[in-house]
């Protein structure tokens with residue numbers, strides 16, 4: 424009985440979750456460690472029905488006029504960020520000075536960290552896909568909801584279902600991207616898990632993103648963390664415009680980082696397979712094809728001016 428009570432106390436303290444957390448893995452690691460839990464075996468919340476990532480069928484996404492452009496603050500602040508190989512990905516620890524609001528979000532959210540998912544094989548690496556097409560990588564900027572900034576008193580607050588806001592950017596091959604080089608350069612220093620370093624050069628979040636004008640087009644749905652414990656607490660934003668890195672910069676992640684201390688297993692294919700939509704609705708901000716009314720307004724403006732002047 425005492426043992427049972429002790430076990431219950433441990434479980435309540437979250438010790439079970441944390442010890443189990445060390446043991447989950449991606450499929451590619453299973454070859455070297457047959458005892459680890461691959462995505463199909465993930466437990467915790469991972470078998471529930473509001474999971475991520477998903478395939479986004481762009482023509483089926485519903486236009487939602489609430490999905491206004493984001494307001495970014497602190498995204499222009501440069502820093503020599505701390506970078507960690509946490510055994511699953513490379514994680515950049517942010518200093519809590521960057522925030523997002525608007526963009527259809529109910530409150531203000533604080534950026535806490537960013538990390539990536541990738542592959543070295545063509546046509547895979549991202550977690551989300553757009554119309555069945557995967558990109559080489561996906562970058563996630565993770566934000567935590569700021570308590571007390573909620574605009575409504577919806578039930579959302581009680582269920583915590585939007586406690587985390589992740590901005591997701593697909594990454595594809597393109598020209599050399601010098602803004603990403605401070606992060607790419609840091610990889611050599613953190614090849615083994617649980618190692619960390621500091622970037623040698625300063626970089627801001629805006630430096631890493633596509634140009635701001637293109638951040639107006641995005642998809643929105645409610646989902647989960649894509650790693651155990653797969654908590655269903657995430658409001659997802661997947662941007663239409665990809666980040667572009669040179670193929671050598673993309674390859675550096677798979678080449679320099681390892682899952683294991685012995686440096687036998689290159690860190691690659693660290694993405695969760697697609698999850699079912701399970702009846703959820705994916706929304707989109709003003710879609711590109713909807714630019715037509717705007718173009719018409721521009722064309723009509725001189726005519727309207729003429730009419731106005733004419734009537735004076």
Ligand SMILES: [Zn+2]
Nearest residue numbers: 538540563649
């Ligand atoms: Zn992620």
